[in-house]
Amino acid sequence: MKRVLIVIAVGFLLAVLPFIVSGYWLGLITQAVILGGFAMGLDLLVGFARMPSIGHSTFFGLSGYGVALAVTRFDVAIWPAVGIGLLLSLIAALLFGPLAVRMRGLAFLTITLAFGQLTWGLTTRWSSFTNGENGIPGISRPSFLWDIETVVGYFYFTLLIAIAISIFIIIFAESPVGISLLGVRNSDTRMSALGYNIHSRRTIAFVVAAAVGAMYGILNVFYNKFIGPGSLSWQLSAQMLLSVVVGGPVSLWGPFLAGSGIVILKTMLIGTTQRWPMVLGLLYVVSVVFLPGGIASLLPKVRARFEKMFRGRVTE
Amino acid sequence: MRFWIFQLLNGLTTGALLFFVASGLTVVFGLMRILNLSHGALFLLGGYVGLSVQHFTGNFFLAALAGAATSGLMGLLLQQTFTRTLLGSTFNQVLLTLGIAFILNNGMLAIWGGLPQKLKTPDFLSESISVFGVTYPSYRLFLIVLAFAAGLALWVFWERSTLGAVVRSCVDDREMAAAMGIRVDLVFASVFAIGASMAGLTGVLGGPVLGVYIGLDFEVLLLAVVVVVIGGIGSLNGAFVGSMMVGLIDTFGKASFPEISYFTLFAPVILILLLRPLGLFGRILPE
Numbered sequence: 173m174k175r176v177l178i179v180i181a182v183g184f185l186l187a188v189l190p191f192i193v194s195g196y197w198l199g200l201i202t203q204a205v206i207l208g209g210f211a212m213g214l215d216l217l218v219g220f221a222r223m224p225s226i227g228h229s230t231f232f233g234l235s236g237y238g239v240a241l242a243v244t245r246f247d248v249a250i251w252p253a254v255g256i257g258l259l260l261s262l263i264a265a266l267l268f269g270p271l272a273v274r275m276r277g278l279a280f281l282t283i284t285l286a287f288g289q290l291t292w293g294l295t296t297r298w299s300s301f302t303n304g305e306n307g308i309p310g311i312s313r314p315s316f317l318w319d320i321e322t323v324v325g326y327f328y329f330t331l332l333i334a335i336a337i338s339i340f341i342i343i344f345a346e347s348p349v350g351i352s353l354l355g356v357r358n359s360d361t362r363m364s365a366l367g368y369n370i371h372s373r374r375t376i377a378f379v380v381a382a383a384v385g386a387m388y389g390i391l392n393v394f395y396n397k398f399i400g401p402g403s404l405s406w407q408l409s410a411q412m413l414l415s416v417v418v419g420g421p422v423s424l425w426g427p428f429l430a431g432s433g434i435v436i437l438k439t440m441l442i443g444t445t446q447r448w449p450m451v452l453g454l455l456y457v458v459s460v461v462f463l464p465g466g467i468a469s470l471l472p473k474v475r476a477r478f479e480k481m482f483r484g485r486v487t488e
Numbered sequence: 489m490r491f492w493i494f495q496l497l498n499g500l501t502t503g504a505l506l507f508f509v510a511s512g513l514t515v516v517f518g519l520m521r522i523l524n525l526s527h528g529a530l531f532l533l534g535g536y537v538g539l540s541v542q543h544f545t546g547n548f549f550l551a552a553l554a555g556a557a558t559s560g561l562m563g564l565l566l567q568q569t570f571t572r573t574l575l576g577s578t579f580n581q582v583l584l585t586l587g588i589a590f591i592l593n594n595g596m597l598a599i600w601g602g603l604p605q606k607l608k609t610p611d612f613l614s615e616s617i618s619v620f621g622v623t624y625p626s627y628r629l630f631l632i633v634l635a636f637a638a639g640l641a642l643w644v645f646w647e648r649s650t651l652g653a654v655v656r657s658c659v660d661d662r663e664m665a666a667a668m669g670i671r672v673d674l675v676f677a678s679v680f681a682i683g684a685s686m687a688g689l690t691g692v693l694g695g696p697v698l699g700v701y702i703g704l705d706f707e708v709l710l711l712a713v714v715v716v717v718i719g720g721i722g723s724l725n726g727a728f729v730g731s732m733m734v735g736l737i738d739t740f741g742k743a744s745f746p747e748i749s750y751f752t753l754f755a756p757v758i759l760i761l762l763l764r765p766l767g768l769f770g771r772i773l774p775e
Contacts (some may be wrong), residue, residue: 218579224578224579224582226582271758271762274762274765275761275765277578278521278523278578278582279717279761279765281523281578281582282523282713282717282761283758283761285710285713286714286717286754286757286758286761287754287758289710289750289753289754290750290751290754290755290758292750293748293749293750293751293753293754294748294750294751296750297746297747297748297749297750298747298748299747300747410583410586413579413582413583414583417579417580417583446597446598447594447598448594449590449591449593449594449597450590450591450594450595452587452590453586453587453588453589453590453591453592453593453594454587454591455587456583456584456586456587456588456590457584457587457588457591459583460573460579460580460583460584460587461570461573461584464576464580
């Protein structure tokens with residue numbers, strides 16, 4: 173409950189941004205919120221259930237493709253198209269999930285990679301239907317309570333949905349199901365002996381993370397008004413996995429922070445240097461070697477330092 | 489008919505190149521439980537170094553030697569620097585080796601530029617010869633023969649030699665091997681370096697066929713990972729059979745169903761993983 177209040181408070185703080193920053197930055201922050209939120213959802217799978225997926229951008233991209241294809245190829249109205257996009261991702265997750273969760277560790281990683289490449293391959297190669305590498309441009313935003321065609325309007329739209337999804341994630345994480353995932357992670361034999369169905373718990377984590385990714389995928393496609401194979405590439409999946417690990421698995425806020433931080437860093441660096449992949453690579457290496465617990469693991473240390481500073485030597 | 493023979497030979501060529509890359513990947517994976525995602529970058533590094541050496545000396549064999557040596561040394565350097573992280577958790581090694589792959593990829597872009605380039609075939613293999621009624625480049629046939637020869641040599645080393653037995657003992661029971669006086673760390677370092685240098689060598693060998701370009705590193709890596717999964721982790725036989733299968737599936741898929749060619753490649757992978765989670769020749773490896 174405490175964390176739900178924190179999310180709402182942070183949401184109110186972010187809502188002030190349009191009065192402070194320029195339109196360029198607001199657009200960038202909108203993107204950062206989208207990918208940060210995606211990373212937060214992935215934490216349920218990667219952190220809570222400790223299943224390293226390198227294929228979850230599949231669901232992020234697939235929902236976007238669902239919208240784009242429904243609108244451009246079948247002349248569906250926008251809001252029903254959103255439903256089709258979400259449904260497409262959900263069906264894929266329900267198809268892949270139960271199969272993938274039978275694998276552990278690196279085998280799980282490779283099967284998620286295989287699923288991801290399979291769908292990515294369809295979007296790049298099946299060009300008569302998906303337009304291949306060129307992607308699908310010209311997707312217009314739906315009508316909403318306020319005008320979301322403007323940068324500010326779309327920022328508030330994204331923020332509202334991100335807050336709703338984050339609250340859902342927190343409630344899920346604190347529910348008996350979410351807590352049982354931690355049990356499965358720590359000792360699946362013990363949980364199995366206690367009568368829990370391990371595969372079904374893992375599938376739930378897989379599908380919920382996919383559903384969160386799918387919703388942010390919708391926000392992404394309307395933000396860009398375009399969808400291309402890049403949004404379901406394994407590189408994006410790897411970036412999300414990195415966000416969870418750098419942020420600190422299981423903390424939820426850490427992956428959000430890291431996921432959005434990487435987006436902002438990337439945009440700032442791409443403008444000035446061609447060495448972005450190298451910086452990203454260094455980020456991978458440095459974070460794994462020097463910060464194995466992620467950003468979230470720094471918080472207790474900082475807190476302890478502060479407490480010591482304020483209390484002084486009296487309490488010692 | 490000619491079309492099919494031609495595609496068959498193309499598939500075997502791809503399979504041959506894949507085998508050289510995947511055998512290193514699978515042995516390192518089996519021995520140290522490390523999925524080295526920078527293996528593709530080491531492959532491309534060898535290719536680029538070979539390209540430069542060939543440019544300056546005109547000698548293909550010197551180029552192959554230099555490519556293999558550079559990648560081998562780079563592999564050794566990485567293994568020595570990151571031993572602790574590499575032997576740690578799955579997450580960490582995946583992200584670490586992926587990070588290294590990005591760094592190498594971008595470094596190579598900085599040095600050799602973004603234009604796709606190609607190595608020249610060695611002079612005595614530059615002609616085409618006629619086999620089974622089709623005219624086929626002799627260099628590609630040489631690669632196929634080389635893969636079979638190398639597969640045989642590796643098998644003899646692995647199954648029949650004392651050194652092979654030492655490596656196998658480290659795969660099966662690291663602690664017992666150490667207790668018997670085997671320098672496990674030395675075995676790890678040499679196997680990692682040899683695997684890396686084989687990747688680098690393949691970069692050069694594949695140079696005249698695949699070319700060398702930024703992005704090839706990840707394409708090759710993906711195919712090699714697929715081979716390891718199909719063949720079974722740590723199995724050389726599996727790497728050979730898997731490579732030829734993937735080479736043929738990939739070639740025929742691209743030739744016959746270009747629009748769904750990734751589907752034809754990855755659908756069998758998923759099927760094999762589900763039916764035989766350990767791969768065709770895999771067995772349960774002790775932790």
